[in-house]
Amino acid sequence: MDDLRVAVVVMRSELGETSDNLNRVKARVREAASDGAGLVCFPELNLTGYSVQEIVRSIAEPIPGPSSQAVVDMARENGILVLAGLVEKDREGTIFASHLVASPEGLKGVYRKCHLGPFEESLYCAGDSLPVFTFKGTGFGIQLCYDNHFPEQSTLLALKGAHILFCPHASPRGTPEKKQRSWLRHLTARAYDNGVFVVACNQTGNNKDGLEFPGLAMVLNPSGEVIAEHVSVEEGMLFADLRAAELAHVREDRMRFFLPNRRPELYEELIKNMPDESLSN
Numbered sequence: 283m284d285d286l287r288v289a290v291v292v293m294r295s296e297l298g299e300t301s302d303n304l305n306r307v308k309a310r311v312r313e314a315a316s317d318g319a320g321l322v323c324f325p326e327l328n329l330t331g332y333s334v335q336e337i338v339r340s341i342a343e344p345i346p347g348p349s350s351q352a353v354v355d356m357a358r359e360n361g362i363l364v365l366a367g368l369v370e371k372d373r374e375g376t377i378f379a380s381h382l383v384a385s386p387e388g389l390k391g392v393y394r395k396c397h398l399g400p401f402e403e404s405l406y407c408a409g410d411s412l413p414v415f416t417f418k419g420t421g422f423g424i425q426l427c428y429d430n431h432f433p434e435q436s437t438l439l440a441l442k443g444a445h446i447l448f449c450p451h452a453s454p455r456g457t458p459e460k461k462q463r464s465w466l467r468h469l470t471a472r473a474y475d476n477g478v479f480v481v482a483c484n485q486t487g488n489n490k491d492g493l494e495f496p497g498l499a500m501v502l503n504p505s506g507e508v509i510a511e512h513v514s515v516e517e518g519m520l521f522a523d524l525r526a527a528e529l530a531h532v533r534e535d536r537m538r539f540f541l542p543n544r545r546p547e548l549y550e551e552l553i554k555n556m557p558d559e560s561l562s563n
Contacts, residue, residue, distance in 0.1 A: 284419035289314035294487035297331030315360035329368040332452035342371035393424040422446040440476035449482035474506030
């Protein structure tokens with residue numbers, strides 16, 4: 283891994299106001315680059331807004347498309363990697379919750395949310411790929427909101443070469459403090475168990491679709507410790523320097539880095555379909 287300064291954005295994204303959302307993203311990208319960040323991460327579905335209503339079908343876009351191209355242009359103009367989300371519609375009309383990885387050289391790839399929340403399943407289609415992207419000497423994966431409750435996904439990304447897990451959220455309800463307590467229960471485990479940095483951010487404010495988001499951004503080191511956070515409903519941008527030496531401190535210690543000592547032969551039942559009744563008992 284190379285040292286990397288990241289910017290993490292908490293923003294309000296009104297549903298369907300993609301043009302306005304893009305303008306505000308553009309300002310944040312410029313600000314992040316001017317403050318020395320090599321990468322800026324925005325919340326889940328920040329470009330189109332988040333909803334579990336049928337209206338998302340009318341605001342969904344193809345990738346490549348106008349919004350993804352606009353984000354690529356921002357990345358190119360500012361010399362920075364940009365992670366941003368939108369409702370994607372493929373050629374068959376299937377809807378995905380997707381996150382772009384836009385670089386100055388063009389669109390590096392797209393992550394489609396793999397684990398859908400109970401209220402998302404009837405509208406969105408789940409992705410079926412867990413890519414690891416590279417930026418200079420750093421590998422990273424993306425997990426969107428509900429994805430973060432599934433430890434296997436984080437472990438697989440780490441095994442595939444991720445040094446950082448970016449965790450954009452569109453997680454409504456509650457206060458920043460309540461959301462903070464929730465994240466500290468599971469995101470610390472994702473960082474600690476896998477020896478990775480975890481970078482998380484959330485939407486904030488009213489999205490004009492009946493949802494209120496509490497904001498929050500947080501960065502954790504590979505020991506599962508919080509190194510930076512923005513605990514507020516106010517829009518803002520959090521900066522953090524992710525140091526290669528801090529990752530090495532964990533991964534070069536045989537008692538602190540657990541993944542090399544896994545025994546996959548014991549975990550075969552994880553890939554089998556367990557009966558519903560066993561899960562409810």
